Amino acid sequence: MTTISELHEDAALVVTGPPQWAGELELREAPGPEATLLMMDRQGGAIAFSGKVEYGQGIRSGFSLAIADELDLPLDSVRLILGDTDLVPWDRGTVGSVSTMTVGIQLRRAAATARGALVTLAAEHWAVDEASLATSEGHVFISGEPSRRVSYAELLQGKDLRLPIPEDTTTKRAEDFVFMGKDAPRTDALDRVTGQAKYSQDIVVDGMLHGKVLRAPSYGARPQQIDTAGAERVPGFVMLVRDGDFVGVVCEREDAAEQAVDAIRVRWQEEQNLPSDSDFPAALKEKAKEMIVLREEGSPAEGFAQADHVLEGSYFVPHVANVPMETSTAVASWDGGNLTVWSGDRAPFVVRDELAQALDMSQDQIRVIAPEVGGSFGTKGTVGVAQEAAVLAKAAGRPVRVAHSRSEEFMWGTVRPAALFEIRSGFNADGQIVAWEYTAYHTGDRPQRGQRGADTPYNTPNVRISVADSASPLRTGSYRSLGCAANHFAREIHIDEIAATLNMDPVELRLMNLTHPRLSRVLRQTADRFDWESRRNDSSVGIGVAIGYDAGSFVAECVEVAVRRRNLRVQRVVAGIDCGLVVNPEGVRNQMEGSIVMGMGTALREIVEFDSGRLLNPALSRYRVPRINDTPEIEIVMSGDSTTPSTGAGEPGIVPIAAAIGNAVYAATKTRIRDLPIVPRLG
Amino acid sequence: MELLVNGKSYEVDVDEETTLLAVLRHDLGLTGTKYGCGDGDCGACTVLIDGEAKNSCITPLDSAVGCEITTIEGLAKGGDLHPVQEAFVEHTAFQCAFCTPGFIMSTVALLSRNPQPDDRQIRAALTGNICRCGTYVRILQAAKAAAERLAQKGGE
Numbered sequence: 001m002t003t004i005s006e007l008h009e010d011a012a013l014v015v016t017g018p019p020q021w022a023g024e025l026e027l028r029e030a031p032g033p034e035a036t037l038l039m040m041d042r043q044g045g046a047i048a049f050s051g052k053v054e055y056g057q058g059i060r061s062g063f064s065l066a067i068a069d070e071l072d073l074p075l076d077s078v079r080l081i082l083g084d085t086d087l088v089p090w091d092r093g094t095v096g097s098v099s100t101m102t103v104g105i106q107l108r109r110a111a112a113t114a115r116g117a118l119v120t121l122a123a124e125h126w127a128v129d130e131a132s133l134a135t136s137e138g139h140v141f142i143s144g145e146p147s148r149r150v151s152y153a154e155l156l157q158g159k160d161l162r163l164p165i166p167e168d169t170t171t172k173r174a175e176d177f178v179f180m181g182k183d184a185p186r187t188d189a190l191d192r193v194t195g196q197a198k199y200s201q202d203i204v205v206d207g208m209l210h211g212k213v214l215r216a217p218s219y220g221a222r223p224q225q226i227d228t229a230g231a232e233r234v235p236g237f238v239m240l241v242r243d244g245d246f247v248g249v250v251c252e253r254e255d256a257a258e259q260a261v262d263a264i265r266v267r268w269q270e271e272q273n274l275p276s277d278s279d280f281p282a283a284l285k286e287k288a289k290e291m292i293v294l295r296e297e298g299s300p301a302e303g304f305a306q307a308d309h310v311l312e313g314s315y316f317v318p319h320v321a322n323v324p325m326e327t328s329t330a331v332a333s334w335d336g337g338n339l340t341v342w343s344g345d346r347a348p349f350v351v352r353d354e355l356a357q358a359l360d361m362s363q364d365q366i367r368v369i370a371p372e373v374g375g376s377f378g379t380k381g382t383v384g385v386a387q388e389a390a391v392l393a394k395a396a397g398r399p400v401r402v403a404h405s406r407s408e409e410f411m412w413g414t415v416r417p418a419a420l421f422e423i424r425s426g427f428n429a430d431g432q433i434v435a436w437e438y439t440a441y442h443t444g445d446r447p448q449r450g451q452r453g454a455d456t457p458y459n460t461p462n463v464r465i466s467v468a469d470s471a472s473p474l475r476t477g478s479y480r481s482l483g484c485a486a487n488h489f490a491r492e493i494h495i496d497e498i499a500a501t502l503n504m505d506p507v508e509l510r511l512m513n514l515t516h517p518r519l520s521r522v523l524r525q526t527a528d529r530f531d532w533e534s535r536r537n538d539s540s541v542g543i544g545v546a547i548g549y550d551a552g553s554f555v556a557e558c559v560e561v562a563v564r565r566r567n568l569r570v571q572r573v574v575a576g577i578d579c580g581l582v583v584n585p586e587g588v589r590n591q592m593e594g595s596i597v598m599g600m601g602t603a604l605r606e607i608v609e610f611d612s613g614r615l616l617n618p619a620l621s622r623y624r625v626p627r628i629n630d631t632p633e634i635e636i637v638m639s640g641d642s643t644t645p646s647t648g649a650g651e652p653g654i655v656p657i658a659a660a661i662g663n664a665v666y667a668a669t670k671t672r673i674r675d676l677p678i679v680p681r682l683g
Numbered sequence: 684m685e686l687l688v689n690g691k692s693y694e695v696d697v698d699e700e701t702t703l704l705a706v707l708r709h710d711l712g713l714t715g716t717k718y719g720c721g722d723g724d725c726g727a728c729t730v731l732i733d734g735e736a737k738n739s740c741i742t743p744l745d746s747a748v749g750c751e752i753t754t755i756e757g758l759a760k761g762g763d764l765h766p767v768q769e770a771f772v773e774h775t776a777f778q779c780a781f782c783t784p785g786f787i788m789s790t791v792a793l794l795s796r797n798p799q800p801d802d803r804q805i806r807a808a809l810t811g812n813i814c815r816c817g818t819y820v821r822i823l824q825a826a827k828a829a830a831e832r833l834a835q836k837g838g839e
């Protein structure tokens with residue numbers, strides 16, 4: 001394992017600064033403590049450091065391209081170290097799309113700082129003015145005389161520079177990019193297609209054993225009597241660790257550990273009176289906690305009194321699972337009092353800090369390394385398997401790996417909260433919405449999840465938006481866009497109901513009530529590309545539209561479905577996004593397509609079923625995520641302009657899709673969809 | 684037991700009911716083949732057994748003995764990527780890429796028995812593989828591009 005001092009030994013130039021820079025974006029948190037952001041070695045190569053992790057969003061590639069551009073280096077001279085708490089600047093985790101942007105911008109500034117220093121060195125070297133110099137492919141040259149050049153490696157010989165990023169550092173303009181803004185294969189593609197990329201699941205360290213933890217059959221169940229004799233007879237059994245309700249086995253092989261834990265005989269005491277999925281949505285309101293008013297403007301009561309029409313509806317989304325293809329996995333290895341953990345987590349510093357607290361250690365005794373992460377979407381923010389591996393490894397005196405099986409991942413990973421929405425709208429005969437009352441109940445205990453995207457983007461004078469948390473027996477947590485997609489589902493279905501009530505075109509009704517120029521533009525462009533006007537007349541299919549906002553970006557989606565009884569096919573999706581300046585168009589398209597497919601799952605079939613605290617469908621054969629034969633034709637429209645700062649592209653695509661599909665199903669069948677998932681409600 | 688993997692013969696000393704996936708990953712250190720479910724539901728563990736795509740997580744070792752097994756690590760020949768691998772790179776047919784080895788192996792198997800599949804046949808052949816990042820649009824494009832590339836190569 002590389003240490004930070006080894007890296008420093010070989011460094012001729014080190015750029016330091018806080019890991020985030022807000023630029024024109026708003027930063028909702030401190031930029032983070034000063035740290036090493038970039039180094040150049042004596043061979044002229046660059047190493048950049050970030051606490052973000054790669055879980056599929058192409059961050060390694062994106063950051064590498066940005067650094068190569070700012071530093072004028074060949075791409076293969078740029079190395080990126082991600083998510084290793086001993087090496088990289090502190091980071092709260094790869095969670096918001098915006099925080100990724102602020103880190104990316106700061107790395108560009110770090111690279112620009114290094115480039116500036118190299119130009120200064122070259123100016124001294126030739127005793128010329130800096131303004132007469134330019135850089136390209138790892139060299140500084142005299143402008144107009146490309147043959148008079150000196151390599152970065154040469155300039156850095158014998159140097160030992162430490163440079164903080166100057167406040168006035170300027171980065172390149174879009175027209176000067178060599179790598180950014182173009183469609184390019186991911187820089188990590190080769191490792192991915194040859195099976196060489198190492199995920200947490202693939203980490204093997206010398207002497208490593210395999211641990212498995214005894215899991216309760218239902219939430220809140222506690223073991224009463226435990227007979228471990230069977231486990232000890234399994235070939236390859238090494239030891240059993242018991243501490244209160246925690247029981248773990250350690251074996252030579254993973255399959256042996258599974259057998260051993262299965263051979264433990266337990267009498268469980270299960271919790272009584274836990275709700276089942278069939279108790280929802282009623283349970284959401286019954287168990288509601290404090291109602292928080294997010295926005296109140298005008299007088300909804302007066303608005304309703306004056307409106308030509310008043311419409312009420314309630315909407316429901318069930319708990320859905322993240323289902324990353326790689327299950328949560330960690331390897332823990334002790335060296336005296338120091339602990340190293342490889343954990344496929346999107347927040348290695350959070351894992352480190354939670355481990356320190358749980359194990360009563362100081363943070364600097366723990367190193368957490370995030371290898372490649374096989375999908376996250378919001379889950380894997382927990383310390384679970386990492387702590388279990390650490391406890392078992394300590395007991396065994398050897399490194400131990402703990403990996404969730406698929407059913408453990410379903411049960412002990414996190415799910416997106418279920419939510420209930422009650423909407424009351426008042427509108428005039430011409431389509432103008434004059435009053436809007438929105439009340440949402442999301443399970444879970446983090447209000448910001450359910451609040452995200454709850455506010456209406458439509459321009460309505462009398463508004464009241466309120467959101468309450470509610471209880472769930474499941475482990476609720478983050479999910480792509482948090483509660484934003486759920487809130488959008490309810491609102492955008494209701495908007496469609498308004499259009500239907502007035503017999504108005506749903507695109508027109510939306511445009512009429514929107515004053516946000518970027519949202520209107522993305523809707524117009526998307527509907528045009530979809531050919532909305534003429535598709536409306538095709539009676540063999542249903543078409544639907546929905547819009548939304550998330551992570552600073554704006555989206556609109558038009559879909560076409562064909563419905564034959566319970567057979568619902570989403571045939572075509574046109575999705576528009578305005579995420580400002582697009583640094584990596586291929587990456588934006590890829591993320592949008594992925595969000596749409598993921599959102600289709602929640603729209604069509606996904607639901608976590610449970611009864612009395614037990615999961616009923618913790619398997620991929622019974623929890624139906626989208627497969628390739630569900631995949632529609634997807635076209636992405638980018639409607640942003642390059643003078644607007646870049647905003648998130650990984651989450652917004654999921655926000656309107658379920659409502660767009662629901663609205664298309666209505667157009668095709670006149671069945672109004674107010675609850676998800678849709679397929680079980682058809683025919 | 685003797686196992687033939689990627690043209691190499693290995694002697695493994697494990698219980699014969701051990702899954703092929705466990706042997707590949709644990710005993711042979713071939714971690715390119717992934718565990719996604721262990722139930723045959725996701726295709727992350729797909730390998731070729733005598734040219735056919737199989738879920739190694741539900742294949743007992745003894746049933747693979749005497750067969751030629753190919754994993755993702757054995758696909759590139761002498762440093763040259765297989766055309767299916769090339770197509771996946773060109774179309775960025777992945778995000779986290781955890782599913783990628785499985786999809787590539789399933790596509791290789793499809794193209795070897797049906798070099799010119801249509802859209803429906805590709806979907807049918809790959810429906811046992813799950814990509815939770817939802818990169819199916821690209822996977823379809825990559826599979827089509829790989830078929831074209833193989834056809835060109837064959838014609839040369």
Ligand code: FES
Pocket residue numbers: 717718719720721722723724725726727728729738739740741
């Ligand atoms: S791991 Fe074999 S099919 Fe999922």
Ligand code: FES
Pocket residue numbers: 056325374375776777778779780781782783813814815816817818
């Ligand atoms: S790319 Fe992540 S599961 Fe397919």
